[in-house]
Amino acid sequence: MEQLKKNIKAIGLPRIIIVAFLFVLIILAVVQQQNMGTLASDVLVRFGMNMVLSLAMLPAVMAGTGMNYGLPVGLLCGILGGLVSIEIGFRGGVGLVMAMVIAIPLAIAAGYLYGKLINAVQGDEMMVGTYVGYAVVSLMCMGWLILPFKDPAMIWPIGGSGSGLRSTITLSDNYDGILNNLFAFEIGGVTVPTGLILFGLIACGLVYLFSRSKTGICLKAVGDNPRFAVASGISVKKSRMIGTILSTVLGAVGIIVYAQSFGFYQLYNAPLNMAFPPVAAVLLGGATGRVCKISHVILGTFLFQALLTIALPVANQLMPEGGLSEVIRIVVSNGIILYALTQSGGEGDA
Amino acid sequence: MNENTPVLSMQNIEKAYYGNKVLKGVSLEVMPGEIHAICGENGAGKSTLMNILFGMPVIHNTGGFSGTISMDGEQVSIKHPSDAMKLGIGMVHQEFMLIPGFSIAENIKLNREPRKNGLLSTIFGKKLQKLDEDKMKSDSRAALDKLGLDVDEDIPVAGLPVGYMQFIEIAREIDKENVKVLVFDEPTAVLTESEAASLLAAMKKLAAEGVGILFISHRLDEVIDAADKVTIMRDGTWITTLNKKDTTMEHIAELMVGRKIDLSQKEESAKIDTSKVALSIRNMKVAMPGEVVRGLDLDVYKGEILGLGGLAGQGKIGVANGLMGIYPTEGEIMVGDKKLTLNNPKASIEAKLSFVSEDRRGVGLIPDTSIEMNMVIPAIVNQNRFLKKFGFMSQYDADAIRKNAENYIKELDIRCTGPTQPVRRLSGGNQQKVCIARALLLQPDVLLISEPTRGIDVGAKSLVLDTVVKLNKEYGLTVIMTSSELAELRLICDRIAIVTGGKITDILKPDDSDAKFGMAMSGISGKDGE
């Protein structure tokens, strides 16, 4: 009994509940005779398109700033990069690469400013990050209205000044799904979006290599024990800054990957709460506000996205009226974060 | 109540924490109107005794204590701080228990506010009774007047001088109606001299009104000035209780330290070569909370083991932390003939200083990381060792790191399952060795090692100390060892500097008399005219 309790504690109650829930959903899906091939393909796509966004949490946690609730800062840089790339006229694979090329310097600059702030508010990163994210999203809402974009595919057709950008910008005749389809193959009715997943894994690999470099070691030391880091001659502020910038850059790249799979860039209030699913995903994968490994990112994103993807058709068939799957999404993702907050005993750890 | 009945009597108090006896039959009597001082080094058991008197949870969660406590001749049972309060035992805390945003009166009456009925209490009940502000003020005024403190009871505590805050704490205690015994725990530690003097005066005034006072202090001059009786404790045992008129400061000091140390195993220290100064410190100030250094001067000679001793909170710990740039530091520090850049740990490491922290878990280690990584991180970061370069990226050299760890594990005899074991799982002594290995890996000229034996079992203690001596003898390493255990300093150091009040009071030889050490620790310099 004691051993069982210990094991439950080690794995974490919410993880057990959610994995069990996932199994129930899969069984239900089989019973409902859902098309398992399509479902599996969807899971793989959602897993791939969210991986980089979840990965963005890792450098922030590593450097001791906790989960990056200010992720929208990075997302906006990514979206802006994507839009500028379209405006200039890049299309297809070049367009995708150029979107990132433009977004990354923007993200570095924004991440630097955000990092300055995060360094000034040590201990309250979560709350400040969340609201800075909100504020920046609403600031950019005004930005989308007045930025001088001209491409007719992107602005409202009425024309004239002040009409601004559309709320969704389609990529259908552009790089929609370009990574998904790269080397994609079908096996047993399951389409594997090879390029998309490969991209995510390469990003993970790069972060892994980074964590073994001198800078990476500094970051990790700061995150693990800032007082140890200080005594070892490591600049805590600099390391936290690097972690924040890296996280912001990954957020920017992540949203571009996300958009190419999704087929749209969503502007205005869409990025508002986009920091929470990645946070919930890595927490589900076993991370805490202090420890986050690549394995947590991959496992967590997979579990979380699998859950949401399978829940959608299953819930819809169970309750055709209204959004049961939406309810599941809200309860699961916020429940995980709440649980993590209580586990850290309010040390500002989630 | 008879004149000769002690207001407080504690008889044969014994207490063990997890089988480790920290109080071995201590007895104590306080008469009404008596100021009774308790003297002893850190770890003598003073605070445990006070925790018992106050019924602190820490005592009862660890199996209680044995012995009896009586007040006014009647045996009492104190199971909780509220019991102590009801019995009329008051405590003036060392750190102020005041709410800065509240007025003086609100603080004095905290959670004992006089109340009266109002509209809200008639609707919602007793908890919403109105505070009787007038009575709060007049009560506070009376308590403050008793202490002779002329300050408006209406102004907030925030921003008041520290000395006032101490008086407000006392006012709170004496405002409690039935206060019979007041405990002052190091009340003058944070006060200026004049503030301390008026505090002692207030204490005497209270005693004159019949309150029994327990006075814990390491300042022997104050003890001699104020106390009627002095109880001396050492290592959890009651040594003696003396009348003030029968004793002297030197006598108390000797009794406090009074440890017979076997100095025979110590080799006659070779004459220290005072021509080469490894480290020169002038007017050093370190803002380390709880261990503040206030203008310290010290020369460390090449090749010596210098001990830094003194009581807790006096600043000895701050010296090494200041040298390493971990806490904000001012002053002029020369390492060899180069000026040290202050407040920059990297610069200190580059100046070939290396530090084994007193706070092993907090500063010394990354608990969940492997032994091998714990050893090499500062070397990687500051000296670019154990790295392989790939263009603009570097990767750590896992093989070299493993080899290094294996070497040190063998050399320092670290008991572990292997270089990848997380240091959290190691015993205290072995953790300490990992810290030492890391410090040595930086190839220092001067090794700063603080509290090297804290939290280590007896067997491992001598191993760690032997390692320090060996490094000094074999590699000529200059060592500054900071320790609360005078005995171990006297065992291995060439010279011992005693830090009191953030300054060096005296530099002693290991074989100087106990009285000299005791006096130095209570802040009285052996040198005349200082």
Added chain:
Amino acid sequence: MPKSNGMNKIKGFMVSNIVPIVFIIVCMIGVAFSGSAPSIIMMDVISRFSRNAFLVISLIIPILTGLGLNFGIVLGAMAGQISLLIVCVAGMNGLSAVIAASALSVPLAVFLGWLTGKLLNNTKGSEMITSMILGFFASGVYQFLLLFVWGGIIPIDAPGIMLDSGIGVRSAVNLNNLKYAIDNIWKMDIFTAGIIFSLIFLIINAVKLLKRTDKTKVRTVVNIAVFAAIFVICFWASHADACKKMKALCQIPMVTFGLIALLCMFVPAFLKTKLGQDMRAVGQDMKVASVAGIDVDKTRIIATCISTVLASFGQIIFLQNLGNMSTYSAHENVGMFSAAALLIGGASVSKATVGQAIMGTILFHVLFNVSPMAGKNIFGSAELGEYFRVFIAYGIIAVTLALYAWKKTVQAREKNKVQ
């Protein structure tokens, strides 16, 4: 203590009230550019104020208890909404429905507040983020409850409220049956109302002045002067031709305002009771309070309960004024907008007064009213103005939180300095 001269006093006043002063200026610019008539703006602000003031004031007690901005008032709002739905299902109407809903919401809100308090005691140091995430989480549970349990598990027969399938509550529920139930009990034009309210407060303050003789006298005298001025202005305006239009348009819901006024008097009086004093002590230093024998956890739970109950009342007042309810989103922004309003009034994460709440509510809603039109007239885009006011709401919270956190680190550094 040396007496500061007048200039310094003004400067000190400006510095300590910089946030509301800036927003007064922003609002004035907005009003000037909106092109709307002052009476129209006033009318809208009055109705928004009567809707929101309760919710904003419900944030004060947790702030003083050291819990920061209690975004958990969202749970209180949900309690209010559930209660309203229940009375509507029961077929109640008008004032009796509102009173029944309020009574019903008390046990519900106390229960939710108790849970919130428990949770916040487990997450000391990150109460704000916890209460915010809790709000999201509770939103999911609430949706589940109303969409699937109502009608799905508990059979409910109320066609106007439930979806056609009989399972789940409609996403928009018509509350016409109790619209203006409180507001319309007694309405007066703004000036007469001003005269009545200022007279009441004049009397209260005069009684205070007679009863007390100490230092609070100065404040009482100032209060009397202020209310006398309001009295005179209202008296003049109610007879002036220039204000005729405003007099006709701006109707004050007397009972709602009366309730708000009662709450405004309750909060400071409450803070002077034993429980209130305990809360302030806990808010300033949990450790000292606990050493002094105050039950810190219990005090914090009581504070969240009070806040949650007040918020549930606030939401009921809000919805009876609105007359309809978006079942699944009406509560969502309650925490955020209330917090923003309070902060605009000059409150911080650790300090707040009723005055700041009132001031902030007025300023925030003036801004809300004028932003779209001002945006259209300045930038040619009403949308821009709409986004601007949302930005202000988020921005003010972000800035306040950041400043608070930054101050904390600076103070910690100062504290450790060697004298």
